[in-house]
Amino acid sequence: MSNEALELAMEMGKVFNDLNEEAAHKYIGAEFVDHEAPPGTPGGPLGYLGTARWVHSAFADAKWEHLDSFSEGDRAILRLRFTGKHVGNFLGFEASQRDVDVEQTHIYRIENGLVVEHWGYRQDLLMLAQMGAITLQPPTAPAA
Template sequence: MSDLMTPINQFYAVYNDNNLDLWDQAMADNYVGHVNADTIPSREIGKGFIGALLTAFPNIHYTVEDMVTEGNKVTSRWSATATHTGDLFGMPPTGKDVVMIGITIFRIENGQIAELWDVWDQAGMMAQLTAE
């Protein structure tokens, strides 16, 4: 179980500790991500996306609400809170607080995350950011 949890803990520490250096430790060289309908084809592209997210929301904090393991997979249901204080893919900072929810399935290979499937309410986050 600890072999499964080490990369999961590193993954969430990337966000909660705003420590992008942990990304390379947590993610396998052959990492592939599936986020909503998009495919993130490499660890480096994923790292760039997460870096942009951490710039937009430097105080982001994830709370794992539930976690289930089976074989080499770990599923987490999570919530996150953050304040939009940096550029978000061209959207200037709004200063607004957001709450996000989602479910992530991780596939662990040799002590690292080789693949993940992440479904989260991106539209809900954008609605919070654009609300008057």
């Protein structure tokens, strides 16, 4: 199933990059769970599409670029580059009009030819710093 898992995971770009509702229904199972989504976010194809729409509302020109991927068994892992301009509320931070450019890792589980689970790992601290929401301080060496 590894090739099928990777092919399906790659199709998820049609949902997030293109906001394609037809693709969401075609590739995402009704029982889909997004483990990265905030509590209370609906599951299934429309829940994942709703998350994509929310991100696009917070970031103009939101784009996920494929960098690397692999699969094993019923799982596919994608490493992506996310770029966009922060133009709307994101995680409680109002629009900064700043560009963001971070890497993300997404894991998809496939069952019966559909994506049924998603886990995402993002560089949120770096993104918040790029948005101007926080300041990152380099670590200091301990005193001798």
